[in-house]
Amino acid sequence: MFRRVLLIFAALALPVHPAAAQLTVQILRGMAESVPIAVIPLAWEGPGAVPWDVAATVQADLERSGRFRPLPRSQMLELPHAADAVDVSDWRMLKVDYVLVGRLSQLPDGRFEVRYELVSIASGQRLLGTALPADRNALKQASHRVADAIYERILGVRGAFSTRIAYVAVDGPATARGYRLIVTDADGANERVVFASPEPIMSPAWSPDGRSLAYVSFHSGLPAIYVQTLRTGDQVRVSARSGINGAPSYSPDGTQLAVALSRRDGNVDVYLLTLATQELRRLTDDAAIDTEPTWAPDGRSIYFTSDRAGAPQIYRQDLATGERPQRITFDGGYNARPRVSPDGRELAVVTLDRGAYRIAAVDAQRGGLRVLTNGRLDESPSYSPNGADIIYATRDGGRGVLAIVSSDGRIQQHLAASAGEVREPAWSPFLN
Amino acid sequence: MSASTRPGIAPIGWSIALHAVIAGFLYLGLSLPRPEAPVMPLPIEAVVVDQAILQAASSQRREDDRRMAQERQREAAAVEARRAEAERLEQQEARRRNEEQERLAAEQKARADAKRKAEQEAAAKAKADADRKRSAQDARLRQQREADLRARLAVEEERTSAGFQSLKASYVQAIQAHVEQRWFEPPGTGPGLSCTVFVSQIPGGEVVGMRFGSCNGGAAVRQSIETAVRNASPLPAPPEPALFEREVRLIFTPKESRR
Numbered sequence: 153m154f155r156r157v158l159l160i161f162a163a164l165a166l167p168v169h170p171a172a173a174q175l176t177v178q179i180l181r182g183m184a185e186s187v188p189i190a191v192i193p194l195a196w197e198g199p200g201a202v203p204w205d206v207a208a209t210v211q212a213d214l215e216r217s218g219r220f221r222p223l224p225r226s227q228m229l230e231l232p233h234a235a236d237a238v239d240v241s242d243w244r245m246l247k248v249d250y251v252l253v254g255r256l257s258q259l260p261d262g263r264f265e266v267r268y269e270l271v272s273i274a275s276g277q278r279l280l281g282t283a284l285p286a287d288r289n290a291l292k293q294a295s296h297r298v299a300d301a302i303y304e305r306i307l308g309v310r311g312a313f314s315t316r317i318a319y320v321a322v323d324g325p326a327t328a329r330g331y332r333l334i335v336t337d338a339d340g341a342n343e344r345v346v347f348a349s350p351e352p353i354m355s356p357a358w359s360p361d362g363r364s365l366a367y368v369s370f371h372s373g374l375p376a377i378y379v380q381t382l383r384t385g386d387q388v389r390v391s392a393r394s395g396i397n398g399a400p401s402y403s404p405d406g407t408q409l410a411v412a413l414s415r416r417d418g419n420v421d422v423y424l425l426t427l428a429t430q431e432l433r434r435l436t437d438d439a440a441i442d443t444e445p446t447w448a449p450d451g452r453s454i455y456f457t458s459d460r461a462g463a464p465q466i467y468r469q470d471l472a473t474g475e476r477p478q479r480i481t482f483d484g485g486y487n488a489r490p491r492v493s494p495d496g497r498e499l500a501v502v503t504l505d506r507g508a509y510r511i512a513a514v515d516a517q518r519g520g521l522r523v524l525t526n527g528r529l530d531e532s533p534s535y536s537p538n539g540a541d542i543i544y545a546t547r548d549g550g551r552g553v554l555a556i557v558s559s560d561g562r563i564q565q566h567l568a569a570s571a572g573e574v575r576e577p578a579w580s581p582f583l584n
Numbered sequence: 585m586s587a588s589t590r591p592g593i594a595p596i597g598w599s600i601a602l603h604a605v606i607a608g609f610l611y612l613g614l615s616l617p618r619p620e621a622p623v624m625p626l627p628i629e630a631v632v633v634d635q636a637i638l639q640a641a642s643s644q645r646r647e648d649d650r651r652m653a654q655e656r657q658r659e660a661a662a663v664e665a666r667r668a669e670a671e672r673l674e675q676q677e678a679r680r681r682n683e684e685q686e687r688l689a690a691e692q693k694a695r696a697d698a699k700r701k702a703e704q705e706a707a708a709k710a711k712a713d714a715d716r717k718r719s720a721q722d723a724r725l726r727q728q729r730e731a732d733l734r735a736r737l738a739v740e741e742e743r744t745s746a747g748f749q750s751l752k753a754s755y756v757q758a759i760q761a762h763v764e765q766r767w768f769e770p771p772g773t774g775p776g777l778s779c780t781v782f783v784s785q786i787p788g789g790e791v792v793g794m795r796f797g798s799c800n801g802g803a804a805v806r807q808s809i810e811t812a813v814r815n816a817s818p819l820p821a822p823p824e825p826a827l828f829e830r831e832v833r834l835i836f837t838p839k840e841s842r843r
Binding site: 174175176177178179180181182183184185186187219247249272273274275279304305306307308309539540558559560 | 752755756759760763764765766767768769770771772773801802803804805807808810811812813814815827829831832833834835836837838839840
């Protein structure tokens, strides 16, 4: 009865035309796996054959990222080359959200120009419109940059298609091994051997400017740390101390390496090596093994692996305070080989998950751990510079191959492997 | 006390006196002698005769005179009677005229009264009719308002009823799932994101408009939401038509970090 009275009052209080009532719906997650896009072949406005299929490279990049679902060319009903020629309703029928159109032309000076426009089918708006000049042999790089721009405009994250990957390839029978340090484009193409040796090569690490690699090589018979400039091939030995010289990691400003050294006492600890002066500073001092250091992006702390608690776990050493390192991982009995995401919020680690070594993401502040991969022996995670993906090494048919997992764990894919066994991938920083 | 009664006695005394005087005048007025009708002089005829004759004549004359006097008396009485009769008739006539006038006046008055009464009655009737009509109209309006109110109450009550609420919840869930399946959540979004979008739909679920409310996401997030909403058209139909709302507020608030 009382409720009824209340209702009457409430009803009386209502205006004659009640304000439009609303339904409120919370959207808590995006379930769409990928973004449907049509990358239309560019019109070639020049003499002779098309010098490069820009659209094919763009389409492959987007598809490989796992975040885009390009429409196969065979399903395209029309091939417009300008935004104002895109019939939104046609593409909507094909369930495409975005369309890339453009033209490739030759400039008077002999160079080429890629002009492209990105159209949102939802709004009909032109989201991008750019012209990129390029030499004939840089048309593929220009194509990657088109893919980068699309990726960034649609996903809000800078694309990493123009970056590179370094890894170690191992060939030959056990009696005649060959080790090569290789750098490729992010799509696996354009493979270049940086350094080759019959002795093991390990732990490649990119300098922040992307111009050099630091790595461990045994080619002198003992492990030593080298820095090699990619353009010139110049190789500099930066640490050949007695015992272990391992796991170099560049400081964000590029002036220092964090390294794992055992020195004369055989106790592996983390040290900071200033490259210009060879000045060495001991960072950790523990009877256990402290190794695999990596810098936080802000340069203020270093994460490393230590078995000081009995089994490998991740610790963080603050560089300013000098206080005892803080343990980060508590989930699972084995967490090692940390790499910090570009935003500093997460670590990619190798974790022992139900008897298998897998890649996991660890919350850098709270320590929570999410397993991202499902291999048996996944190792050596490395973040893409945009933080969207993690490249790692895994086994496929008894061979070591490279794989990529999106940092949310949703998208996993193996990269087409060259012959032989591939290990220890390291994703470059942004290069332009 | 006595001082106050004295002035009261004097007017009463005056009043009595005044009444007496008025009564006196009235009496006098009533008993004033009416003017007599004048006696008409009769003409005399004389003839000279001898003595004897005269004698005889004289006795004859006397006799005649007596007769004539009697005759005159008779005539006078007759005149008086005629006069009285005429007066009576005149008075009767006057009375009759008076009565006639009074009758006519009364009739006139009666007619006027009747007319006035008829007019009054007509006016009253008209007023009554108007009143009745107005009150009927009022009643109808009131009834309609009550009906509207009841309908609104019924809707409100239904809306607050448990069954309706659970239908509404399932409608909300249907829209949520429908939009979530079409939203590609850009990497890097997460619990910090909050984007409100007001979506206008028409019956049948077709999305006819959308606008962003508060949104802390960047261009790519907005783009992803816009695309999701467009692709979500038509929105699912409500399990109960009364649940349909033209405006749906979508709040994009990811619970988990999307890296």
